[in-house]
Amino acid sequence: MVRKLQILALLLVVGVITALWLFWPNAMSQDEALASLPDDYVADPIKGETLFYTAGCGSCHMNNQASGDKPAGLVGGKGLETPFGTFYPGNITPDVATGIGGWSETDFLNALQRGLRPDGLPYYPAFPYTAYAKASAQDLLHIKAYLDEQEPLAYKAPQHELVFPANIRLGVGAFKRLFVDFAAFQPDPQQSQDWNRGAYLVQALGHCGFCHTPRTPWQTEDQSRAFAGAPALKAGEKAAKNLLGVKPGTIVDSLSPDAVDLFAVVSEKSSMAHVSRAYDHVSDADKQAIETYILSFSR
Ligand code: HEC
Ligand code: HEC
Structure with a gap:
């Protein structure tokens, strides 16, 4: 009896620790959140x-x-x-x-x-x-x-x-x-500055993989098939295209309102239309870096 109770108590402790580990929010304190800011940051x-x-x-x-x-x-x-x-x-x-x-x-x-x-x-x-x-x-x-x-x-x-x-x-x-991996972006010293800029823009901000990378059964992005295209979240909407092996220039050209309004390669009603229009505000150098990074996955 005592032994059974001991096992039960042990299971309870393990359960509580697991639950805390799983559900504890891990919020950043102000010091942690702002630690990476340079002193003269404005x-x-x-x-x-x-x-x-x-x-x-x-x-x-x-x-x-x-x-x-x-x-x-x-x-x-x-x-x-x-x-x-x-x-x-x-x-x-x-x-x-x-x-x-x-x-x-x-x-x-x-x-x-x-x-x-x-x-x-x-x-x-x-x-x-x-x-x-x-x-x-x-x-x-x-x-x-x-x-x-x-x-x-x-x-x-x-x-x-x-x-x-x-x-x-x-x-x-x-x-x-x-x-979910909450680690900060890590540049790859083996790659060019342009590639790393593209990697940062795509992974951290542009979230191209959010739509273009197929998902695992756990709904995370399947990095072994990065940018290989994925079905739309909403039934009946356009699938996000496979970006691997596209002609050079295709990615830069798609990141412009012209892709929707002039050339209609991106349809008005697809979720990509928001992306194309938004990128009117982004520099050509950054668009080129995005293309360099994504095309490096084509082999
Ligand atoms: C793909 C769609 C999508 C994009 C893109 C997106 N958000 Fe959101 N955002 C959401 C959804 C959905 C929620 C609500 C999540 C929830 O309730 O758990 C949300 C919630 C938020 C909240 C919390 C609002 C609140 O009242 O608690 C903030 C702040 C926010 N987003 C800011 C941003 C910023 C800044 C960006 C761009 C850097 C952004 N979002 C891009 C979908 C998006
Ligand atoms: C909200 C989902 C979503 C996001 C985010 C997204 N895309 Fe798309 N993308 C799509 C969909 C859907 C299509 C298919 C559009 C169509 O067929 O009309 C598409 C099409 C494209 C095309 C093909 C255009 C052509 O010429 O045929 C390119 C290139 C592209 N996306 C690049 C990107 C890049 C680069 C990013 C990140 C900066 C990105 N996309 C972010 C959903 C998305």
Whole structure:
């Protein structure tokens, strides 16, 4: 009897430790979050604007047309359909009550680099923090400075409509612990500066693999088939094309509104149209670096 109780107690302890390990939020303190910033760092909204477009924040958070109580702007609320249900990205204007107006730099970095809400609960990876975790604090705080300059708009996005068990937010904590790599971007010293710039832009900001890399059964990106194309999240939408072996110039050309409006190689209604339009704000050198990096996977 005593022995059985001992085993039970042991199992309980192991269970509690495992649960803590799986679900503990691991938020960064202010010192940790801001440790990598140079002493003379000043967040710059102009740099932030370019980075905002490189990272495609507007694709999911921008509402182009006012309707009812929903103003036009970065108020979210546009349904993002996935096999798990529909997500409604939130309001990222500086409105204090419904947006992110009251957020500190640390809150912002915990959201983008750790996938954590200010109250410590996890965000769903439909918000691509799996990529943004690799971005530098400097770049992300430039984006925050740009967002802080937007007009505060009051609007609360609807609740997500998710199927069981995806609707249990706490469960996302275990997914993150098991499957998400929160390490900062590491340049590869064997590769050129251009390649490394492209790698950073693609992995940390552009999240091209979010759509173009097929997923494992665990819904993580299958890196052994990076950029090999993947079905759209929403039934009936265009699949994201295989980028391996495309002709030089194809990737640079696709990152421009002309790809949609003039040449129609990207269809108006595909999710890529947001990307093509956003990249109007990105320099040719950065687009070329993105192409150099992605094409290096073609063998
Ligand atoms: C693919 C779509 C997508 C992209 C791209 C995206 N987000 Fe989001 N974002 C979401 C979703 C979905 C949520 C809600 C997640 C949740 O509730 O767990 C969210 C939540 C957020 C939140 C938390 C809002 C709150 O009220 O708690 C912030 C802040 C945010 N995103 C900022 C950004 C920034 C900055 C970028 C660009 C660097 C960005 N997002 C790009 C989909 C996206
Ligand atoms: C939100 C999902 C999504 C993201 C993020 C995304 N793409 Fe796409 N991409 C697509 C889809 C869907 C298509 C197919 C478009 C079509 O057929 O109309 C596509 C098509 C393309 C094409 C083919 C264009 C042509 O000429 O046929 C290229 C090249 C491309 N994407 C590159 C990129 C790069 C580079 C990035 C990152 C900066 C990226 N994509 C990010 C979804 C995405």
